[in-house]
Amino acid sequence: xxxxxxxxxxxxxxEGANSTLRCNFSDSVNNxxxxxxxxxxxxxxxxxxxxxxKQNGRLSATTVATExxxxxxxxxxxxxxxxxxxxAVGVTGNQFYFGTGTSLTVIP
Amino acid sequence: xxxxxxxPKYLFxxxxxxxxxxxxxxxxxxxxxxxxxxxxxxxxxxxxSQIVNDFQKGDIAEGYSxxxxxxxxxxxxxxxxxxNPTAFYLCASSIGAxxxxxxxxxxxxxxxx
Numbered sequence: 001x002x003x004x005x006x007x008x009x010x011x012x013x014x015e016g017a018n019s020t021l022r023c024n025f026s027d028s029v030n031n032x033x034x035x036x037x038x039x040x041x042x043x044x045x046x047x048x049x050x051x052x053x054k055q056n057g058r059l060s061a062t063t064v065a066t067e068x069x070x071x072x073x074x075x076x077x078x079x080x081x082x083x084x085x086x087x088a089v090g091v092t093g094n095q096f097y098f099g100t101g102t103s104l105t106v107i108p
Numbered sequence: 109x110x111x112x113x114x115x116p117k118y119l120f121x122x123x124x125x126x127x128x129x130x131x132x133x134x135x136x137x138x139x140x141x142x143x144x145x146x147x148x149x150x151x152x153x154x155x156x157s158q159i160v161n162d163f164q165k166g167d168i169a170e171g172y173s174x175x176x177x178x179x180x181x182x183x184x185x186x187x188x189x190x191x192n193p194t195a196f197y198l199c200a201s202s203i204g205a206x207x208x209x210x211x212x213x214x215x216x217x218x219x220x221x
Contacts, residue, residue: 085198
């Protein structure tokens, strides 16, 4: 299967700071999703972004499929942004493969 | 509200026992999935189903079984053959094909007594 690497593995931010999370993948993909897992385990789909750039409030994501990476930007971070961020990549007709995540802690 | 309901939230298994995790969705999605998450790890696919009465093995299906008798329901049984069942189990669904947007339930934490 496709290898998915996320960086950094851990991140601690002061409230109000900005951050960039990265997802690299080893092969061509047709689809990519970003998820946030809250401290209670719930996974929320943030972006479905096979290519290009999307924005949703303080979050935005960019996928450059030809260079095999995606970036998740978090601006003006809040304590509620804490949790683990996963990217998952997939090829048409095949399953999604998940990275091991970036654990984010936002301190007040 | 539409969504995916998993129960129970916490489950304990004794040695040699089979246990069943429930997953129900009212999103009218065709495809449903079961993932396993171990501490500090990403999610790994156990089984998936794209239509009623049909399901396929994922990467780590050994020691697990599923059924899909109704569109809304996709229960997972952790059998006694699964020697390391302690994990967080997540059920997901998508509208149709494997590669579409995934929606997740809130998970079941399974522990061995």
